């Protein structure tokens with residue numbers, strides 16, 4: 001099932017996307033889905049971020065070729081950091097380039113895992129029970145600030161630096177999906193999730209050993225090789241096989 005959040009101009013609801021239509025879900029979609037009976041053509045609604053997570057946990061250097069391209073070793077254990085909930089935006093919304101603070105802002109196309117159940121200390125073999133679904137993400141990074149600062153909070157934490165969407169696919173085997181990032185239509189990243197160093201069960205288990213995960217929380221699984229800069233005016237798309245394509249434009253914040 002494809003779960004989206006959308007606005008008709010009269011408030012925001014969850015909905016189930018089928019073909020060119022979206023059916024409104026009553027309340028939240030985590031347990032038994034109840035429909036209100038309302039249905040809209042997709043073209044007549046505006047999709048927003050498919051989830052508003054309490055937190056976004058991201059994994060660094062989880063593809064060997066990407067670790068190498070930035071001159072980093074592959075970490076033995078997953079390297080985790082957080083992006084604030086206020087960095088999340090949806091499909092079609094603009095990434096605001098903080099031009100007065102950074103001169104190098106990169107795209108990082110990533111597969112995102114959305115948590116569906118309150119959980120902690122989840123064994124790897126039970127991780128599938130706590131996953132709600134999967135979506136596309138762009139782990140936008142101020143690369144110059146990441147190099148300058150001791151930790152990643154500033155580089156990864158600006159408002160709008162975590163586009164997710166366009167929707168959450170709940171029925172998907174995530175173990176070997178093609179992931180492609182384009183800038184103005186040119187392919188910049190082309191990887192497969194089978195290249196993840198630490199796989200999704202290992203990542204969710206690892207993160208849940210540190211912190212309680214709650215429904216809607218998002219885990220970004222790392223980016224393949226090919227990261228590079230975005231400029232004001234660029235249109236960046238992250239497409240993942242079996243999910244769809246997340247597209248955002250870059251505008252100047254200042």
Ligand code: MG
Nearest residue numbers: 108139222223
């Ligand atoms: Mg990343």
